[in-house]
Amino acid sequence: MTSLLTPTPTRGVATSGSPRRGARAWPYLTPVLALLLVWVYGPALFTGVLSFLEWNLTGAPGGFVGLDNYARLFREPEFGQAAGQTLLYAAALLPFSTIIPMFLAIMLWQRPGRASTVYRSLLFLPVMVAPVAVAVSWRFILNPLQGLANETIALVGLPPMNWLGDPASALIVIVIVTSAKVTAFNMLLYSAALSTLDRRTLEAARLERASAWETTRFVVIPQLNRTTVLLGLLSIVLAGQWVFTNVSVLTQGGPDGVTDNVYYRIYTLGFEFFETGMASAAAAIVLLFFGIASLGWVFLRRSRARG
Amino acid sequence: MPGAERALRRQTAGVAWHLVLSVVTLAMIAPVLWGILTSFKPANEIYSLSPFSAHPTLEHYAHAISEWPVAQLIGNTFVMAAGVAIGQLLIAVLGAFALAYFAPSARGLILTLLTISLAIPPQALIIPQFLLTAKLGWLNSDLGLIVPQLGASALAVLLLLQHVDALPPSLLNAARLDGARPLEVLWSIVLPALRPAIAAVTILVFITTWNDYLWPLLVAPRQIDTTVQIGLRQFETAEGTNFGGLLAAATLTSLPILVVYLVASRRITDAFLQSGIK
Numbered sequence: 001m002t003s004l005l006t007p008t009p010t011r012g013v014a015t016s017g018s019p020r021r022g023a024r025a026w027p028y029l030t031p032v033l034a035l036l037l038v039w040v041y042g043p044a045l046f047t048g049v050l051s052f053l054e055w056n057l058t059g060a061p062g063g064f065v066g067l068d069n070y071a072r073l074f075r076e077p078e079f080g081q082a083a084g085q086t087l088l089y090a091a092a093l094l095p096f097s098t099i100i101p102m103f104l105a106i107m108l109w110q111r112p113g114r115a116s117t118v119y120r121s122l123l124f125l126p127v128m129v130a131p132v133a134v135a136v137s138w139r140f141i142l143n144p145l146q147g148l149a150n151e152t153i154a155l156v157g158l159p160p161m162n163w164l165g166d167p168a169s170a171l172i173v174i175v176i177v178t179s180a181k182v183t184a185f186n187m188l189l190y191s192a193a194l195s196t197l198d199r200r201t202l203e204a205a206r207l208e209r210a211s212a213w214e215t216t217r218f219v220v221i222p223q224l225n226r227t228t229v230l231l232g233l234l235s236i237v238l239a240g241q242w243v244f245t246n247v248s249v250l251t252q253g254g255p256d257g258v259t260d261n262v263y264y265r266i267y268t269l270g271f272e273f274f275e276t277g278m279a280s281a282a283a284a285i286v287l288l289f290f291g292i293a294s295l296g297w298v299f300l301r302r303s304r305a306r307g
Numbered sequence: 308m309p310g311a312e313r314a315l316r317r318q319t320a321g322v323a324w325h326l327v328l329s330v331v332t333l334a335m336i337a338p339v340l341w342g343i344l345t346s347f348k349p350a351n352e353i354y355s356l357s358p359f360s361a362h363p364t365l366e367h368y369a370h371a372i373s374e375w376p377v378a379q380l381i382g383n384t385f386v387m388a389a390g391v392a393i394g395q396l397l398i399a400v401l402g403a404f405a406l407a408y409f410a411p412s413a414r415g416l417i418l419t420l421l422t423i424s425l426a427i428p429p430q431a432l433i434i435p436q437f438l439l440t441a442k443l444g445w446l447n448s449d450l451g452l453i454v455p456q457l458g459a460s461a462l463a464v465l466l467l468l469q470h471v472d473a474l475p476p477s478l479l480n481a482a483r484l485d486g487a488r489p490l491e492v493l494w495s496i497v498l499p500a501l502r503p504a505i506a507a508v509t510i511l512v513f514i515t516t517w518n519d520y521l522w523p524l525l526v527a528p529r530q531i532d533t534t535v536q537i538g539l540r541q542f543e544t545a546e547g548t549n550f551g552g553l554l555a556a557a558t559l560t561s562l563p564i565l566v567v568y569l570v571a572s573r574r575i576t577d578a579f580l581q582s583g584i585k
Contacts, residue, residue, distance in 0.1 A: 022412050024489065028405030029417065031398040032460055039458025040424050043435035050434060104331060111324060119328045121572045125336050127579065128568045130518040132536040133557040137342030140550050146354035148341060180335045185579070192580050212320075241428055245520045263430035270434050271525065283431040294426040298419055 044287055050280035061276075069281035079282060081257045082265040086240040088171065089261055093242065096179035097186050097235035098228050104183070105190030106216055123187055126180035135249035138177050139164070164251050167258045174250065174259050178243045186231050193227040194220070237293070262286055339561075346554040353551055367555035375541060375556055376531060381563070383449070383527075384517055384534040390453035392513040396505060399463035404493050406464075407471040408479065421461040429459070433525060440526050447532040452523060456516065463508050466581055470504040471497060507578035510567075514575070517564060535560035 051069050054062035073079045104123065108116040126134065141148045142163040150160040163169050197220065205215045240261040247253060253260035253268060260268075262282060270279030345353060346367050348360040371377060406414055436455050445451030474497065482492045498505075523534040530541060539560070542553035568575055 021409050025405040025409035025411040028401040028409075028489075029411070032402035032464055033417070033420075035398065035454075035458045035460065036420065036424060038439075039436060039455050040427060040432065041420070043432040043439070044427060046435040047432065104328075107324060107328060111321075115325070119332055121576075122332045123335060124572070124576055124579075125339070125565075125568070128514065128564055128575070129339050129561050130536055130557075130564070132518075132520060132539055133342070133561045134339055136539060136553055136557050137338045139548075140345065140554060141338060141341060143354075143550075148354075148356065151354070151356055177338075180338075184335065188576055188580055241430060244430060248520070248524075263428060266430055267433065267521070270437075276434060280434055283434060286428055286431040290426055290428060290431075291423075294423045297426075298423070 047280050047283045047287060050276060051284040053277050053280075055276040056274050065277070069277040070285075073278050073281050073285075078257055078260070079262075079265060082253075082260040082262050085171070085258065086261040086263075089175065089243055090236040090239040092171070092175040093179065093182060093239040094232060094235055096175075097182045098232050101183045101186035101231075102190050102221070102224060102228065104187045105194055106220060108187075108191065109194040110212070110216075120187075120191070124184050126184040127188075131181070131245040132249055134180070135177060135246050138173075138246075139250055142173065165255050167255050170251050170255055170259050174243050174246050177246045177250065182235070182242060189231065190224065190227060193224055197223055342554045343558050346551065346558050348551075350551055367551035368559070370549075370552045371556040371559060374552070375538070377535075377556065377559060379531060380533065380535045380538040381560065383452075383532065384536075384560075385563075386449050387452040387456075387519075387523070387534060388513045388516040390449065391456045391516040392509050394453060394457045395460040395463045395512050396509055398457065399460050399467050399508065400493075400498070400501070400505070402460075402464045403467035403471050404489075404497055406468055407474075408489060408492065408497075418465075421464055424459070424461045425465075430521065433521065437525050445526070447527050447529045451526040452534070455526075456519075456522060463512060466508055467501060467504055470501050474500055504581075506574070507581055510571075510575055511578045511581075514564060514567075 052064055052066060054065040054068070056062075108120055144150065144160060144162045144165065147163075149163060154160065161169060163173050201219050201223070202215065205219045210218070240263050243259075243261065244263050244267075247259050247261070247264050248267075251259040253264050263286070266279050266282045266286070269275045269282060273279075341358070344358050347363045347365070348355065349362055349364045349366065352360050352362070405411070406417065411417075440446060440451045440455055443451075445454070478496060478500075479492060482496055487495075518536065519534070520536050523537050527533045528537065530538070535556075539553060539556055542549045542556065
């Protein structure tokens with residue numbers, strides 16, 4: 001995983017990299033590069049262009065309006081709120097992408113065998129099932145009239161809740177619905193990290209008669225720190241994207257915008273309100289953020305590789 | 308007797324271990340499980356708190372199959388997922404081979420472009436991508452569902468490149484000295500060595516594309532041209548949601564992936580593991 005994020009810029013198997021040889025690579029590289037330019041980098045640049053145009057998707061493109069779309073975007077309260085909720089999602093999903101999958105993975109790793117294989121396969125199921133199928137099951141369970149959730153809390157005497165319609169609960173519900181997939185996936189990544197633990201440190205802990213908890217706390221978890229930092233960073237950056245399908249199926253950003261985030265706001269502006277210019281301005285801000293972040297990542301790697 | 312005490316403690320720990328893991332597992336799969344169980348309940352018992360009905364029924368399945376174009380939608384989804392998986396694989400194999408075998412001087416730059424493209428949020432590109440797809444006349448078509456998603460091949464290229472780079476240089480150099488042409492090297496040496504990696508990438512792309520939501524929602528909203536994930540919206544009508552039909556249809560559309568997972572769960576988790584993120 002780390003190696004994928006940090007590919008080696010040096011050459012691979014070829015030993016002699018004469019220019020003539022290199023030139024013969026282009027026919028093979030054309031499909032991947034052409035598609036990358038037409039469908040990723042081209043649209044990224046074009047988003048910037050669109051953000052300066054006055055354009056309603058239902059009509060013809062209008063003229064250049066400078067920063068007008070940006071000004072309107074910041075004037076309406078929704079975008080600022082969506083940005084704030086994006087951060088809230090990042091914070092709320094963090095335990096589900098780090099500490100919870102870490103402990104699940106450690107538990108499975110401590111007792112290898114048939115049972116742990118079965119648990120691991122079942123725990124991974126949320127990654128396999130279509131997010132829409134998961135979301136519609138949840139909507140049935142959370143149905144305010146006779147849904148399982150309200151029937152269950154009624155057993156302990158609590159009044160029925162409008163889970164998805166109440167600003168107090170809607171965001172928590174979206175986080176919980178999303179958490180299963182995140183936890184399942186990261187548990188797998190922690191399991192992989194555990195399989196590469198330094199055996200000698202474990203043997204030393206055993207000889208010292210360390211308890212299971214002491215071994216976990218002082219030998220195992222420290223060796224998982226790299227994984228935890230990486231998964232935590234990824235979670236903070238990607239949380240808003242992970243919840244997109246659930247927001248779309250369950251709440252459409254409501255009630256009162258509490259489940260909205262910048263990604264869903266781009267979709268709403270562009271495809272519900274047909275505000276091409278404003279949607280592009282919102283998208284351009286997101287792209288700029290990610291552009292700066294990934295350039296920073298690349299330079300950080302370069303400088304670290306050098307010195 | 309310390310031995311008996313230790314055995315007792317080990318047993319208690321074992322029970323606690325099973326307890327925690329089974330509760331967590333159940334909590335994670337319970338919503339889907341409840342949806343599946345509900346799809347077999349007759350309409351008048353659909354909100355019953357008992358997981359199993361005394362009168363299990365297939366009426367919702369009959370409804371979903373007769374009132375909903377299930378075969379058509381599963382067919383559309385299959386064409387999209389297979390098209391994207393095979394398309395990405397073809398261009399990724401060619402790209403990864405070229406980057407490793409010819410070592411073009413732009414290798415570093417291309418790798419940077421591919422890596423950064425992984426970090427670009429797909430939701431931030433939907434407006435120009437949609438406009439281009441519409442301009443090409445590809446809305447509500449298989450082409451519109453497949454081709455734009457081939458731009459996101461970076462993950463496939465980088466995964467395969469790791470494997471091509473890991474091949475022993477002597478293997479490729481020997482073939483080169485024997486006068487083998489690049490395509491021959493690719494076909495008879497690289498492809499056989501990459502077979503497990505290719506299988507992993509295909510599985511990974513197929514499943515993520517099958518479960519994809521946003522892109523088909525944008526470019527194929529029409530009932531008959533869309534994929535299963537979007538088609539499920541048709542159970543929501545002005546009179547409310549037909550939950551029986553919806554849950555039966557959701558079960559039917561998840562079935563292909565679940566069957567594949569049951570047969571090859573180890574392979575699939577390995578494939579996802581290689582992808583790292585996503």
